[in-house]
Amino acid sequence: MARTLEIPDGLPYDPFRTSLYTPEELTAGGLDARIERYVAEHGFRAPPAREALAQRLHDHAMDTALGEFLCARPRAVGVMGSAVIRRDDPLFATVVELGRALADAGFLVATGGGPGAMEAANLGAALAGSDRDGVPEELVRMPSYEDDPDGYAAASVAVRERMGPRSESLAIPTWFYPNEPVGQFATHVAKYFANSIREDGLLSLAVSGIVYAPGRAGTTQELFQDAAQNAYGIRGRSPMVLLGREAWDGDPSLYAVLRDQARRHGGYESLVALCETPAEAVAFIEEQQPSESLSGDPAELLSIMKNERVRAR
Numbered sequence: 001m002a003r004t005l006e007i008p009d010g011l012p013y014d015p016f017r018t019s020l021y022t023p024e025e026l027t028a029g030g031l032d033a034r035i036e037r038y039v040a041e042h043g044f045r046a047p048p049a050r051e052a053l054a055q056r057l058h059d060h061a062m063d064t065a066l067g068e069f070l071c072a073r074p075r076a077v078g079v080m081g082s083a084v085i086r087r088d089d090p091l092f093a094t095v096v097e098l099g100r101a102l103a104d105a106g107f108l109v110a111t112g113g114g115p116g117a118m119e120a121a122n123l124g125a126a127l128a129g130s131d132r133d134g135v136p137e138e139l140v141r142m143p144s145y146e147d148d149p150d151g152y153a154a155a156s157v158a159v160r161e162r163m164g165p166r167s168e169s170l171a172i173p174t175w176f177y178p179n180e181p182v183g184q185f186a187t188h189v190a191k192y193f194a195n196s197i198r199e200d201g202l203l204s205l206a207v208s209g210i211v212y213a214p215g216r217a218g219t220t221q222e223l224f225q226d227a228a229q230n231a232y233g234i235r236g237r238s239p240m241v242l243l244g245r246e247a248w249d250g251d252p253s254l255y256a257v258l259r260d261q262a263r264r265h266g267g268y269e270s271l272v273a274l275c276e277t278p279a280e281a282v283a284f285i286e287e288q289q290p291s292e293s294l295s296g297d298p299a300e301l302l303s304i305m306k307n308e309r310v311r312a313r
Contacts, residue, residue: 007057008050012038015057020065021189023171026182027157032191039175039193055193063201066190069170070108070205076170077107077285078206080222081117081213081243083180086143091244092120093135095213098243098278099124102211103167105282110206112198113171113183113191115145117213119156122185125169132163145181156184174198203229209239209285214247220254227258231266239271239288241281249274 007015012034026032042051070076079099085092099109099121109125111118120135127133138155145152160166163185171186176195183189192198203210203226212223223240230237240258242248248255255274262269271288275281 005050005053007054011054013054013058015054015061017058017061018065020062020069021191023160023182023184023186023189026189026191027184032182036175036178040178059192059194059197062190062192063197066172066201066205069188069190073108073168075107075208075289076110076206077102077208078110078202078210079117079121079213080112080210080215080219081121082215082219083112083114083116083118084144084146084216085116085120085213087120087135087139088143091214092116094243094278095120096124096127096135098211098213098281099126099169100128101278101282102285103128103169105286107208107285109169110202111169111171111183111186112202113173113186113189114177114180115152115183117215118171119183119185122169122171122183126160126163126166126185126187128167130167149179149181153181153184156181160184172198172202199225207236207238207290209241209288211241211243211281211285212248213243223254223258224261227261227265230262230268230271233266233268236290237266237268237271238290239273239285241284242272242274243276243278243281245274245276 012031042048047055079095079102081095085095095117101124102109103125109121111121113122123135136159138159142148142151142155166185166187168188169186171183171189172192173180173182173189174192174195176193182191199222203222210226212219226240230240242255242258255272259269259272262272273281273284275284
């Protein structure tokens with residue numbers, strides 16, 4: 001006998017929403033925190049069937065809204081790196097500079113939407129085209145969300161509100177990581193329940209390239225996921241930039257391994273670069289732009305993103 005599943009009542013999120021979020025919407029009234037609590041209470045990793053269905057419908061809606069958003073913005077560049085880079089670390093300021101330089105060059109900056117390098121890149125993009133520069137002092141005074149989560153988030157909101165209108169960028173976070181604050185400096189947020197869908201989607205949509213700031217295991221995983229997508233080359237190949245020679249070209253050298261993999265699996269080693277400064281990274285990406293971009297039909301874009309997820313496995 002056929003069985004039907006109904007969407008649960010009282011959800012704090014809309015499984016059928018038709019648009020991306022904004023940081024203002026997620027922050028106002030504690031929406032982001034309410035969804036996080038709800039997920040924790042209903043079993044995130046193995047929720048009941050009706051809740052699982054609602055979450056999958058929500059993530060499908062995010063896919064669709066993201067595809068529509070990107071069709072008018074084909075020059076997306078991802079910025080990856082550690083979520084635990086402190087705001088008073090010189091690397092944070094370097095990634096802010098990178099985000100601004102990419103946005104000034106006409107690229108859409110896309111990040112994982114969390115703290116550390118992700119926040120820095122979205123902050124830099126937000127400052128593009130303005131006379132503001134550097135890391136605001138309010139952020140430096142609250143350097144780490146691990147030390148003071150509430151103060152860290154409040155500082156971000158205060159700076160974002162003071163900034164007023166900001167240049168466009170994209171954040172793609174997840175409710176998979178409990179207590180991780182959503183970045184406040186992107187203008188558009190595609191937040192997912194399923195972290196695997198979110199990660200593959202971010203790597204797939206950054207067709208104009210990805211810059212990797214120093215990070216930990218998660219950044220290394222993303223680096224080689226991206227390499228696999230380039231090896232298959234479903235929609236052409238895009239540049240990969242490792243930022244910071246000391247971090248990436250040590251002993252052992254992940255840069256050397258990546259170049260070797262690129263040479264042996266697809267012959268795209270010319271698209272892999274080791275750059276010391278944001279200016280070098282942006283120049284390389286501009287020189288290596290792919291001949292094709294994801295633009296036009298939202299359904300086609302969504303299909304390409306999903307096909308790359310399958311092939312990357």
